[in-house]
Amino acid sequence: MGINIYSMSSQFRVRKSRHSDALAAIKKLAGGETVTKAHFPAMEGSDHYAFVTTKDFIDAETIFDALIAWRWVLEEDANGDAFDPSFTGEKLGDEEILFAAVAPFVVDRSYIQIFCHDDECVWRWVFEDSRVRREYANIAFEYPGAQVGD
Numbered sequence: 001m002g003i004n005i006y007s008m009s010s011q012f013r014v015r016k017s018r019h020s021d022a023l024a025a026i027k028k029l030a031g032g033e034t035v036t037k038a039h040f041p042a043m044e045g046s047d048h049y050a051f052v053t054t055k056d057f058i059d060a061e062t063i064f065d066a067l068i069a070w071r072w073v074l075e076e077d078a079n080g081d082a083f084d085p086s087f088t089g090e091k092l093g094d095e096e097i098l099f100a101a102v103a104p105f106v107v108d109r110s111y112i113q114i115f116c117h118d119d120e121c122v123w124r125w126v127f128e129d130s131r132v133r134r135e136y137a138n139i140a141f142e143y144p145g146a147q148v149g150d
Helices: 016-027 054-058 063-069 095-105
Strands: 005-011 072-076 082-087 110-116 121-128 131-136
Touching: 016 054, 016 063, 016 095, 054 063, 063 072, 063 082, 095 121, 095 131
Parallel strands: none
Antiparallel strands: 005 110, 072 082, 110 121, 121 131
């Protein structure tokens, strides 16, 4: 993996009533690690997800702690809902796996918008119908001569 990204504006929310279910779903990811000794025989330490220590999210007591283990920080509003994720890492890892696990507990039509520095593109992870998908932006400048070759 290892993609340099920057979080952009997002509309993402997990209601307080769904926190424990989302946390349980994250903890169930233990055992499905993608960085393993089977794939990397010279690897030292335990199997893990890219840039994530399994023990950290297994030991998490809240969804906030679990997401911190995955290098995402969530804000908490006055109702106790989790919202406004910020990425604290430098490169993406196995976010597709994490977000698929929590998708059933995320408010429908939520999204996390990302700018990828490496290939200068913008995308969103869109949470809908208990699933997540990646949706790429089409960016166009709409004035005469704006497009290369005009």
